[in-house]
Amino acid sequence: MTRTQFHHYIPRFILKTFADNFCDTNSELITDTSSPDSLGYHINVYRVEDHTTNPTDVSRAYGAEDMYRDVTEDDCMKFEKLLAKHECTxxxxxxxxxxEEDELSLTRGQLADMKKFLVVMMYRSEHRRS
Incomplete structure (x- = not known):
């Protein structure tokens, strides 16, 4: 049995840019996240239900448990792995x-990955789970 996994419907690389401790010059944390005592990336999340804003670690914000699990597949995380590949590119x-790099170019394969990622992003949300 596969253990549960938290899936983000807003990718972490986007959420991290809203963290107070995000360093834009090198796209990394100012703190060391390898330490168990590290702070991680925290963002303020607005909760519509009770009209509150709470600091939340990016690792647990804007996502759901096993959102992409497909129990009909032998590898139930197959879709998540494919999505991760497109998201990385x-x-x-x-x-x-x-x-703002002056020279931006993509290979056809990278462009195809980008298009697939953008299409999936249009449909990613907590309410689109099946």
Missing amino acids: SATFIRRIWK
């Missing part, structure tokens, strides 16, 4: 856009 290119 897209995140690299999006960061280059954010850094």
Whole structure:
């Protein structure tokens, strides 16, 4: 049996840019996250139900448990793995856009990954779970 996994419907690489301790110059934390005592990335999350704003670690914000689990597949996390591949390619290119690089180019394969990622992003939400 596969253990549960938290899936984000807003990718972490985007959420991290809203954290107070995000360093834009190198896209990394100012603190060391390898330490168990590290602070991690925290963002303020507005909760519509009770009209409150709470600091939340990015690792647990805007997502749900096993959102992409497909029990009909032998590898129930197959979709999540495919999505992670497209997200990785897209995140690299999006960061280059954010850094305002003069020369931006994608191979056909990278462009295809980016298009797939953007299509999936349009439908990602907590309410689209099946």
